[in-house]
Amino acid sequence: MQLLLLSLIVGVTVAVPPQEKRVHHQRDLSDHAHDDAHSFQYDHEAFLGKEEAKTFDQLTPEESKAKLGKIVDRIDTDKDGFVSHAELHHWIKHRQRRYIEENVDKHWKEYDQDKDGKIAWTEYKNTTYGFYLDDEFSDVENRESYKAMLMRDERRFKVADKDGDGIASREEFTAFLHPEEFSYMKDLVVQETVEDIDKNGDGKINLEEYIGDMYTSEDGENEPEWVNTEKKQFSEFRDVNKDGFLDASEVAQWILPGDVDHADIEAKHLIHETDRDNDDKMTKKEILENWNMFVGSQATNYGEDLTRKHDEL
Incomplete structure (x- = not known):
């Protein structure tokens, strides 16, 4: 993404980053499919955060279990020996916020050139585009x-x-x-x-543009089944007024599902899969017995890779 790759820009010698893809409100907790039959990677990233999940991938099962035990003690804030839904939900939300905070920290140091605790538009613009502004991008x-x-950057900065x-x-x-992440940025x-999706510039999204944003067919290739599913989603659900297009209000309903709390859904899922005595909360023992769903390791990832390769044969 353009704004997330700006850390690659040093001084005025590095090219302006490429065009970013659109952003999604209430983004999902992981880019991986939530399919526990093939991999727990979604659960790992939801529970640990994307960056921390990578560190667990390098651990042995024993090391993963030991670190998970310490995490469980932190999640159990009231120290009653159980992890409740509220505690787990709070933990997952915390891990997702931490990614944003660390990302902002990294960029803040780059763009606050005069170290006054603020970033002016001119500081951002000159750091990002300064070399090209003199020649109006002629090179x-x-x-x-x-x-x-x-x-686009200037418009977003002003909003x-x-x-x-x-x-x-x-x-x-x-x-x-x-x-x-901010309600007042919703319209933007x-x-x-x-x-990003409207290729013909008419201010709305037709079915071809909607599918084209996700999938481009090759000559002689049959469309995957999920493409047909998305076409049905477009016609039956996304296109509320059935005029063949998605206008701004319909796009808002699509990408800004205000009633969806992915952290809440994941917390319920982890408890459902781990709570052996059906008391709607987890003991440390129950979590550690099901440790590979919460955290990763070299061994579990190797096993997941074997499973995926076997299924593909």
Whole structure:
């Protein structure tokens, strides 16, 4: 993503990052499919956070279990010997927020050039695009695309800048980098989504554009079944007024499902799979007995790879 790759820019010698994909409000907890029959990677990233899950992948089963035991003690905040739904839900939300905080920390250091605890639009613009601004992107192959990226960044910065002073506070800069996390950025998230998918520029999304954003068919290739499923989703659910297009309000209903709490769903799922005595809470023993669902290791990932390869044969 454009805004998440800005850390690769050093001074004025590195090219402007590529066009970002759209952002999603209430994003899922992992990019992996939630299919426990083939892999627990979704659960690992939901429970640990994406970065921490990578560190567990390098551990032995014994090391994973030992670290998981310490995590369970932290989750059990009331120290009653059980992990309740409320405690697990709070933990998962905490792990997801931590990723955002660390990401903002990293970029904050790069863009707060004068170290005054604020980031002005001019600081961001000059750090990101300064080398190209002098020549109006004349040395860039896709000149118009980069100019559009600059305009898009400026528009997003201005929306995130709630008080309109041209300077981003910590919270405002977080909204700029992660607009999907802030309700006051909702309209911008929808607008950017439509612009990304709407190829003919008519301000709405037709079925071809909707599918084309996810799948491009090759000559002679049969469409996967999931493509047909998505077509039905478009016609039966996404296109509420049945006019053959998704307008801004329909896109908002699609990507901003305000009633979906992925952390809540995952907490219920982990408890359902782990709670052996059906008391709607987990003991440390129950969690450690089902440790491979919560955390990964070299051994479990090797086994999951074997399972996937076997299924593909």
